[in-house]
Amino acid sequence: MRPVRLSVATAVAAAAALTAVTGCTEKSNASSSGDNLIEVTATDSKCEVSKKEFPAGHVEIAVENKGSKVTEIYLLFPDDRIVTERENIGPGTKQTVTAEVKAGDYTIACKPGMKGDGIRQDVKATGGTVAKRDPRLDKAVAAYRKYAQAQADETLPKVKVFTDAVKAGDLEAAKAAYAPSRIGWERTEPVAEAFGDIDPKVDVREDGLEEGQDPETDWTGWHRLERSLWKDKKLTDRDSELADLLVTDLTDWQKRVGTAEITPTSMANGAKELLDEVATGKVTGEEEFYSHTDLVDFKANVEGAEESYTLLKPVAAENDAALTKELDKQFAALNTLLDQYREDKTSYEFTSYDKVGAADRKELSDAVNALAEPLSKLAAAVVK
Template structure:
């Protein structure tokens, strides 16, 4: 979901957002100077402390000295995402662990979280691959790759139910199918976002459009149709065209998911990104502002994060038993809390979010914050020796 997000997090959330994800080298901590790249972001600059570094596990030590919320990426030359961190507030610092092979990359800062960003060309040097890792992590990557492909494969038939209803002009049937069509996407959104060009086509909100884009002609995807169904209460020729376009774009996603670059650290960082999505979009009610199906997305985001964690847990629990214990506790707590809002305990039918009061939203927010803080440490735990 590419949009400028207004943070409404509490002090606890702020503390979670600032929690450092400690980096690592092949033998342990990445605090060795050659593997730490300091990134200083301002409203007009993206400065990096080094433009060459060894391939393997590296750490971005990010400081936002600008006046705008920013996000920082490591990109392949073709703009696929290696790793990212969004919602870095003015005057804050964050650390992100990544795993890179030898080759050319771009470190990119996006002041205001829009546009192509300010880019620095960098190079990872070495033999072309990272050091041999624990075979359990290779198994985790393989299992996660299978999972994201399965989610994409299962999404397309559900999307067809939704878009067929739109094309038939059946507003009520389209409304009923809308939230279900998004579950697989929400579970695996960081992988989809890694391609760069698909997410803006299918999951952008109107306020996430780039400067100069016209909502009438350039806004596509689920949320454009959501607005037509719930706010405009009409389906015209344009909406029917957008239904076909959504199927086309998601079919593209389905075909590309299996080629995504996935590493243990990208899985861990992706889990944290899913919690950030919850904190900045679902808990606030911004994501599904017309349909109020935010809790469906919320649950799917948590499930996706939990899947990554469960696959990485054998190594993470060995390297940091206390962290694994806390993650087990917090995932269980948030799952139990979300179950309170299930209309049907055996389905994804959740309470409409506009019916959730401020105190209950605060409780949900606190649960997200309590999980996000330890989850921000998972990337380090899967590579510490």
């Protein structure tokens, strides 16, 4: 599962702006409005579902958080790969996520406080295969799969530049290579996170470590090296070991990308997840706490979301022209705003985020939220 990377206070604020442990029971009094609607009531100690069986095909999971903590909802394969997810569901709020599922066994997990394995409920999709979909969506999935693989393939050489500098003890060269090495990952992060075990190794922040983990021995990945470079301002033998491990883990990611389960709805939901990543980590400045390279990640997240949207747009535009018109407008507005923080439109040299004032951060946050709201409707638009 994706580790939390923000403080509880920030999570609550982010969840409100964006308007999944101890028990798990079947909800007996839910009023579903369709065979493919699953209502989930999440509290701090329960994850109640309206049904344990539903027909294979397009499924809507409607979540209401009646607890006191920000929560997340996951639909998982039996091996914990992620089918779909929705993060940062604030107390007293509701979210709906659309997924495309084949017949088989699954797990719904609510994660109050956004930590741990969550409160789990086994469910089953029954019936035959998913109905035949628009061939243009199959084409979109194939194109996105190619895009995700290309991002992984292009990331490894950049990571090697970064890790070679770390192992050579060259602080300035390593600092310069750090942000560029993360761009491909940030563009396609939902695909990597779907595997469950890779993200905690390479992209967890110190405040995202699970209870009982030691930052000095259990913390690995980019952000551990970020701390050495910008806070500690020195590189040790441990950093060299971490550099090698980062290459190993990202090579594993590169090899596994091609096996990811990708559907039109997972593409659309992934685009929304990338905007949520921006809202809860980049805009707040918590993602790149030491290096302040948040705007590089920010831009990469937006690019990844826009790639998914662009591939799905031909079908979405036919089903909901007003939605795609709004998405075009909000993507353009956010990209224009981001361009103000770099030298030119082709450069990935962005203003250090610690130089971005509160008013400007608020403007960026508002632009992200203006895009995230209509983007949350994209999955439903491609399956109408």
